[in-house]
Amino acid sequence: MFDKKTQAEIEILQEGGHILAGVLKHLADLAKVGVTGLELDKVAQEMIIQAGAKPSFKGYHGFPNALCVSVNQTVVHGIPNNQVFQNGDLVGLDIGMEYKGLFTDMATTVAIGEVSATSKKLLEVTKEALNIGIAQVKPGKDIADIGIAIEQYVKPFGFGIVRDLTGHGVGRAVHEDPFVPNFTYGQKIGKMFPGLVIAIEPMLIAGSTHKVKIAKDNWAVNSADSSFTAHFEHTVAVTENGHLILTK
Ligand code: MG
Numbered sequence: 001m002f003d004k005k006t007q008a009e010i011e012i013l014q015e016g017g018h019i020l021a022g023v024l025k026h027l028a029d030l031a032k033v034g035v036t037g038l039e040l041d042k043v044a045q046e047m048i049i050q051a052g053a054k055p056s057f058k059g060y061h062g063f064p065n066a067l068c069v070s071v072n073q074t075v076v077h078g079i080p081n082n083q084v085f086q087n088g089d090l091v092g093l094d095i096g097m098e099y100k101g102l103f104t105d106m107a108t109t110v111a112i113g114e115v116s117a118t119s120k121k122l123l124e125v126t127k128e129a130l131n132i133g134i135a136q137v138k139p140g141k142d143i144a145d146i147g148i149a150i151e152q153y154v155k156p157f158g159f160g161i162v163r164d165l166t167g168h169g170v171g172r173a174v175h176e177d178p179f180v181p182n183f184t185y186g187q188k189i190g191k192m193f194p195g196l197v198i199a200i201e202p203m204l205i206a207g208s209t210h211k212v213k214i215a216k217d218n219w220a221v222n223s224a225d226s227s228f229t230a231h232f233e234h235t236v237a238v239t240e241n242g243h244l245i246l247t248k
Pocket of ligand 1: 105106167168199201
């Protein structure tokens with residue numbers, strides 16, 4: 001049985017999620033040609049602390065920053081650096097926050113300047129894949145139904161869905177059970193119930209591979225074929241008759 005949050009805890013998560021969504025929206029607006037990931041990380045950290053919260057990624061398994069900045073072929077877990085964003089880049093921004101003792105998690109991918117037609121499609125499909133995954137969230141459905149729906153939607157576009165990384169339970173910690181695959185897992189994982197809180201986060205690769213490789217820094221997860229990638233994420237609570245997106 002997976003962890004259940006009380007109504008009071010869901011309300012705190014919603015409050016925190018709302019703050020986090022505001023932070024990420026601001027960071028996405030700032031992400032332009034000539035800006036660096038480290039600059040965004042600094043803003044993220046300041047805004048979170050200003051809100052009386054804590055950046056939950058910083059120090060998590062030794063991750064050095066508040067914000068993951070994953071550029072182009074990097075799917076997730078990119079360490080922000082001094083390299084300026086360039087026209088045509090796809091910049092993934094992933095951030096987690098602890099607010100009043102509870103954790104939310106969210107991500108978006110930003111097009112820098114004018115991006116290729118394939119990149120535009122990749123963004124659109126990944127974003128919609130998240131919506132389609134969220135639409136599966138209701139009591140009685142199985143966690144595995146999320147990935148089945150996402151894969152069914154993504155397949156015709158020919159993009160690869162990352163399998164080595166998945167969504168996850170969240171709320172009391174950065175990562176909790178269950179894992180939430182974005183592909184057809186092939187077996188049941190567990191039924192959803194009111195009070196379950198999960199992060200859904202489809203990660204797509206423009207090439208048709210689902211394979212990833214870890215970079216030399218031991219953090220960045222790159223597409224195996226070095227093609228561009230996109231990642232969108234929301235923290236979602238299961239409610240009595242459906243779901244509530246907490247990171248709004
Ligand atoms: Mg996550």
